[in-house]
């Protein structure tokens with residue numbers, strides 16, 4: 077049977093592209109809150125001859141995550157779900173700050189905590205976190221968002237050091253700007269496509285078992301390059 081890949085934030089954007097890409101070689105567990113979008117994704121993967129199980133779940137709900145994902149046999153975990161309220165610090169509402177920390181950081185604890193024990197037990201597995209170039213730089217309007225993505229970098233490297241001897245590979249993909257509905261909720265005319273990021277995730281997962289690609293930074297070559 078196919079290995080299993082669990083992708084959070086699979087209902088749209090980068091997560092959806094990752095789910096579609098990994099569906100070539102994996103059974104997909106597609107996690108997000110939007111059930112209709114997850115069902116559409118599952119039908120699309122079905123139609124291509126793949127397998128996809130939609131899982132409606134708020135990744136910030138630690139109890140629900142443990143209940144739903146705990147004990148699932150997962151070969152590849154992609155922590156992709158993320159939110160960005162990109163605005164000056166003094167304009168950030170407390171709820172926006174809390175939400176970014178909850179989805180971009182705390183959810184990585186909940187989801188990873190649920191599936192990592194199985195990987196360690198089996199002596200193999202991939203955890204791929206979707207970070208950002210904002211995880212090694214700063215920008216106006218990024219006080220919280222960049223802070224959460226710097227945290228993802230530190231989490232990724234620390235966890236990698238802890239579990240590599242157990243055979244589990246932990247990585248981070250750091251994209252530049254990607255054309256999704258991220259942040260404002262409006263489709264953006266940005267340079268990278270979700271599929272570009274998905275290709276990097278697939279590259280990490282397909283590395284020979286004794287090879288760890290720990291960090292990939294993915295940038296567009298130039299602004300407004302036509303495809």
Ligand code: NJP
Pocket residue numbers: 084085086087088089090091107108109110111133134135136156157158159160179206207208209210250251252253254255256257258259266
């Ligand atoms: O964002 P978007 P992207 N529980 O808004 C899900 C990073 N990144 O694809 O629950 C469960 O299109 C949401 O699903 P739903 C970014 O930081 C992006 O651009 O149904 N799921 C949806 O599927 C993030 O880590 C750019 O609303 C939750 C998905 O997350 C990742 O890429 C640049 C959830 C968000 O889809 C994907 O972002 C960069 C919850 N509580 C890094 N809350 C960029 N776009 O430019 C949200 O460097 N989701």
